[in-house]
Amino acid sequence: MLATLNLDNEKEIEGTENSLRLLGVKNIKVDSVQSIGRGCGDNLITAQVLNRQVFSKPIFSKIAYKNFWRNKSGHNCFLEQICVGANGDIYPCLAEREISYGNVKLSPLDKIFSSGKAREICSLSKDKIEVCRDCEYRYCCFDCRIRAGDFLKKNFHLKPWWCFYNPYKGEWEDKKSI
DSSP: EEEOOOTTTTHHHHHHHHHHTTTTTTOOEEEEESSSSGSSSTTTOOHHHHHHHHHOOOOOOOOHHHHHHHHSSTTTTTTTTOOOHHHHHHHHHHHHSSSOEEETTTHHHHHTTTTTHHHHHOOOOOOGGGTTGGGGTTTTTOHHHHSOOOOOTTTTOOTHHHHHTTTTEEEEEOOOOO
């Protein structure tokens, strides 16, 4: 079960989780509204919503061998998924609607995915991300490039703002308030 935390429900989210547990729901994940697309408005995001996205301790689940090598080869999302819009445009993921690889009505998929833009985005592994490239957790860390930084201005290489691990010291820094 996935609940999305935002300004409208931030005071009730804990009660919602408790109610779901009482109903027998075991897998409950609370994700914050994403600051992309329609989620960018001040009416949805508060400091509490942003602070829930920050992590200042390792919270990585056990990673499968296949997933480790996928993350080493390219981006954890962009390498294996696409979004096809109603008009036929191909996007790197469901959340990203500004960057189109091409349109299936105009070009075959093999040509679209052999383009420089598609190859660049799909192969964006943590080895190419500032600071992350020096982190020992980089292949088991899930990374949303859309949320990480200035993705739409073509800066694909920023460390996620919500990560407070310093790989140069090998320490998790104190969680900072947003």
